[in-house]
Amino acid sequence: MMRSEAKPTARSTARSPSSWKRGNVGCGLIFGFLLVLLYLIVSAQFSYNPHDAAYAGGATTINVADDALPAKRQGSHREQDVGERGMEEERRRSEEARAHTEPSTTARLKEEREEGVREWADKNPIEEQSGHERNSDNWEETQQPKEKDTVEFTEFGGGTDDFNNVAHARPVCDTSFGKYDVCELTGDVRARGGAAATVTLVSPRAPLREWTIKPYSRKYLDGLKSVTVKSVPSSSPMYAPQCTTRMTIPAMVIELGGLTGNYWHDFTDVLVPLFIGARRFNGEVQLLIVNLLPFWVEKYKMIFAQFTRHEIVDLDRDDGVVRCYPHVTVGYGSRKEFTIDPAVDATGGDYTMVDFTKFLRQAYSLPRHRPIKLNHHHHHQRPRMMIFERTQSRKFLNLHEIVAAAEAAGFAVTVAGRPEASYDEFAREVNSFDAMVGVHGAGLTNCVYLPTGAVLVQVVPYGKLEGIARTDFGDPARDMGLRYIEYSVAAEESSLMDVFGKDHPIVKDPVAVHLSGWGNVAEWYLGKQDVRINIQRFKTVLKQAMDHLQ
Template structure:
């Protein structure tokens, strides 16, 4: 009996041993397959997200919606309002075959943009835009949206100054007011409030986003303006007219009821003074196209006309063999204290110098004329740097960077200028070239480690480095940069 049991164990052990050897192999093979499948799934997900984020067109799923999905989208307003991808596609015009829609894309950190399609009417008395149509006949389907159509939504203080609009679906029988004006083309609603009055913000927060949002309509769009300023239209009217073939609607003062079948409320924005072609609906428009529009709008019928009362020349008209350098001067802060020496240094290296000191009333076309015919531009960091948009690609932009302003100088003007195709140069002040060296000890962080100050926030940066600082350039050191710029002019064959 003992022998039989031992034999039985002997027969059983190899079998169990063989199973034990196979089990790890089986599990190992199973884990490898699972790992491969998981890796493929991750790659697919990442690739899909990248395509969704960078593609100027929506994914095929959105381009080819079946009828059931379209019906669901029209019926489920709550879902529409919380579907930024769908709403973005409607705003870009990638999806057009839906009847009645009210949605908002609030996914961008800088701006909210809402889209309406249906029977749309304005009500300036209540700051409301009403929409009716199929699927909006019951109160249960109504979801109102509110929006302040300005492109700096992260700045609560300035956004609180922007007029708020309510976009409200309404049953058809509640819209008794007849249309005074029935527009046959879509409309775009935006605000000219906020920081309007500062040329950088006028372009960055307004005009460029307006171009980004309206370009796909090729002029067949009505512009509806909140907080309309007549001076703004006087200044930029010739540019705005290149974006719209129709009279602008002043939302507050125009008491008529305006009706649309399609409306975009708010503006899209890509970044600082720039346009990303990959984010444009057709994927083929960039900042150079916006510049071309500026050139069309700002080139006067007589390009030789130049009003001396607003812009003065420091020298006689440029000689043909010398490139022209235009210097913007400031009057309150970041003033060039030794301007005459700077002008003479520019002349010595071979530039003809033109001085610009534009006022708010200076026609934009005059500044455009001066810069579009210049081979180089020089300015201390500030809003006037925005005028580099008038410079021809290949021209030289020299930015004088005061203490503590390295990051905004590069972000707001340096990088955008390079994207436009300019040769960008910067002259960073040494501490002894700043007027702050007269107010602070030589070892004070304000002079030797500005990051200590700027890390406290923009208000502290503004108070010290923007509002209290003037510049006195070291002419010997600065002349080296001027000579390099002069060589670049001929290297790039701007003349």
């Protein structure tokens, strides 16, 4: 038994030198592995960058977990070479480093975010508008969206600008304002007409995005049509319609309808906004019109001929045609009623209402740019005054007395009602006057054809309507360069006194009537009131008007 056990011992002893050598090699490999691991851990400690962590984890949270790392950092050679235990150790050390850097970095990032919010709020205040549609008193509050894109507009004209560089082109639809939307698309822009009109920007860098736009100046009205605005990254048929005609000029997509047809709204809602949007192109723009009203465009054909020298396109009937342009504007509007504020209306040339009235005089070839100047050279001339006669509500009950008083003050007076001549001829007639008088209403819109510096007298009916009157005509008249005078009718001068007596709420408490709703205001103060002017009071206004012409 002992001899049989001794043999294996001898064999085992004989192999011991080789085993010792292999043991040394194994120890060396282990020691080398530990050195490499230690080197990588130390390198990770010194190369940790809190900015990378912030990028990986978001704006306010620093996170270096594997699922939060950017794609280039995940699966890097370091993760491949270091074993699972090494990575666990590395994460542990990174967490220790984060404990020292996170508070300050997070605070800095939070401060930057709050600063950005403050800047956005400064640039995007909620506008308080006084819309002519009094049934829509709350549209500013109810229709403000949560997000606003920044409008970046470049002036275009004549198709000579370089629109081929679309590296930075992107559609910008500003839908933040409750009154109207505007989109500006630059690059390869394709407009397809028909019942479901679309305007598409094709750009390799454009994200897939879509807006539904009502291209009218009061988007909150019912019955308007919509246009779909898109941005797509490819010109393939699955993304964009294929061009059937290509233009070198820009285009504007606008809508008629709405309140078009009311004389004041014709200018406030269409012609002034169109001037704001199209004047910068100096006639080199094509109008693509949704809900085109041919008779209406015909009425103002002289004005439209100044806006564009190109064919006006009925976009609703433009089926099967894809028109491609270097630039397209979708939508239009003005921030204030019947006027232009170059501080907030992007006209492309800092145009004002004075420029608009000059534009109209050019359209109709009107000769007078300034009113009469009364001095020793013109002492024998009488300035001309136009008095508008209304035939429905808000009539002058003592028109003959008003005419006599104006003539006694030195004016040559003409009473004008609904024009019988063509519109072109009527514009020329208005331009021949130095002063205009009328009760608050659409007829005062004709003041756009008066020469700059002429006098406008607005008679404001009884019922606390001064704010409306100034918004609709007073402020615009001043912006046109007219001399504006306001005459407020007293209760004793109103026919409402005859109907209700001085103690009725309609006469006694107009503020309460306003609080009861716009319907009552419109019905009684605008719809069922006439005025009998106190001539003695009115003489002061006539003298002031004459003084303005000295």
